[in-house]
Amino acid sequence: MAFSAGGSFQQGLSGLNAAQRGLEVIANNVSNASVVGFKGSEAEFSDVFARAFNGARSTNGIGLGTSLAAVTQNFKQGNINVTGNPLDLAISGTGFFKVQAANGDNIYTRNGQMGLNNEGVIVNSRGDRLQGFPIDATTGRPSDVAQSITVPRGNIPPAATRGGNLELNLDARATAIDPALTFDPGNLNTFNNSTSMTVYDELGGAHIMGIYMRKESSNDWSVFATVDGTQVDIGTSPVAVTTAPAQSTAASLQYGVDGLLVTPANANLTVDMSRFVTASGVPFSSTGVAPNQFTFDMSNTTQYGSSFVVQNLGQDGFESSPFAGFDVGADGMLTISYANGQLVKHAQVGLYRFPNPEGLQPVGSNGWLATNSSGPELVSLSEDTAFGIIQSGALEESNIDLTAELVAMISAQRVYQANSQTIKTQDSIFQTITNLR
Structure with a gap:
């Protein structure tokens, strides 16, 4: 009978080393249990098998112990914790943020966990x-190209009114105005109904636009417009630019027997501001950036046998206004808000994933680098089902289960003790053999 003390000691020593490495992985997991976005690791072991000198397999050979095969990362989802900070971003599902060092x-x-540096750039700690x-x-x-995101903190530039919409009902029971009466915004007998709204010039100056509805016959109406009390041209197509016509033009509306608008066919009215000037004598289109005409959508106007009522007035111009805040949507869209209520889509945070995330190389601070093993990055800018969603005002907690780690720690301790016992037993046997006379 042959006895190999060296092999026995080697087996026990490899077991001790394996248990020690396993405990190190568990300790690292436990120490990072409160780190935002941390992904735990798992130690994987394999046996060490001895071969004959000629390379042949042995059917009754005994292995030489165990070794650490790999330390793999577990990318399972962590719990989401709401913080209320708009620059705290949590990923629910698959994906990574990309940051540039x-x-x-x-x-x-x-x-x-993001914030703004002194340049307004979104950065991590x-x-x-x-x-x-x-x-x-x-x-x-x-x-198509990703870059650092800078949040603008200045005022939003003004925008001139270029379009709008009117939603109202004209009373079909109203009496037509005497054709002999010329429209006069100061004479209530020359029109049936009126409403007003604020419009803006290219410099963000606000002006009151009055809209006057005059019934001509059973289904025919005329529309007149004024800005700050000055009558301006309005028509059913782009209005010819004039300076001081003897009589401002009006637009015509015709309704069918069902009360719906028939003419104009495209339901658009065009207002020309070329002869309008502000109180300081500045033309409405003072910067010359855009044409001084804008269009109103009248498709939602009706003529029913009920009282005149305005359901909605809207237009797309606005004045300059200071920065009010920002928000990040579930699709990663960063939207800037301003004090005048304007919302501007500024940038979209992308999510990235990899064919083999376990192949990513850890670099510390909860970061990984792409490798050949991980495969190329795949990016999504939409609510792709293969990717997660971004939750603003929340953070993803570590995915470490402390209870499971503590149980694994106890198990690793028992394995360490058992391997220590095998070395002690082998030493006792070896001592007995050496003491034989």
Whole structure:
């Protein structure tokens, strides 16, 4: 009978080493249990098997112990904790944020604790810049290239009125106005109904626009318009630019027997401001940035046998206004809000995922680098079902289950004690053999 004390000691020693490495992984998990977005690790072990010198397999060979095969990361979802801070971002589901380090490295993370630096750039606690896709002001779509997101804190520039909509009902029972009476906004006998709204010039100046409805016959109405008390031209197509016509033009509306608008067919009225000037003598289109005409949608006007009522007035112009705040939507859209109620889509935070996230290389601070093993990044700017959603004002907690880790710690301790016992037993046997006479 052959006895190999060296192999026995090696087996016990490998068991001790494996238990020690397992405890290190558990200790690291426990120490990061309160770290936002932390993903726990798991130690994986494999046996060590001895081969014959000629490479042949043995049917009754005994292994040489165990070894650490890999330490893998567990990317399961952590609990979501609501914080109320708009720059706390949590991912519910699959995906990573991408931040750019000072050295240019692209780092992927689940830690959504963000803030603004002194330049207004969204950064994490290390100063890494959150990457997003700027929104094109013309198309309203995100660009194709990700870059750092800077939150503008200045005033929103003014926008001149370029379109609007009217929703109202004209009383079909109203009496037609005598054609001999010329329209006069100061004479109530020359029109049936009126309403008003605020419109804006190119510099954000506010002006009161009056709209006057005059019944000509059973289903025919004329529409007149004034701005700050000055009558302006209005028509059913782009109005010819004039300076001082003898009589401002009016638009015609015709309704069918069902009370719905028939003419104009496109239901649009165009208002021309070319002969209107502000109180200081500045033309309405003072900057020359855009034409001085705008269009109102009248498709939701009716003529029923009930009282005149205005359901809604709307227009797209606004004055300059200070920054009020911002918000990040579930699709990652960062929207800036201003004191005048305007909302501007500024940038979209993308989510990234990988074919093999376990192949990502940890770099600390809850960050990973892409590798050949992880595969290329895949990005989504929509509510793709393969990706998660972003929850603003919340953070994803660590996915560590402390109870499970403590049980694993007890188990690893028992394994360590058992391997220590095998070494002690082998030592006792070896001592007995050496003491034989």
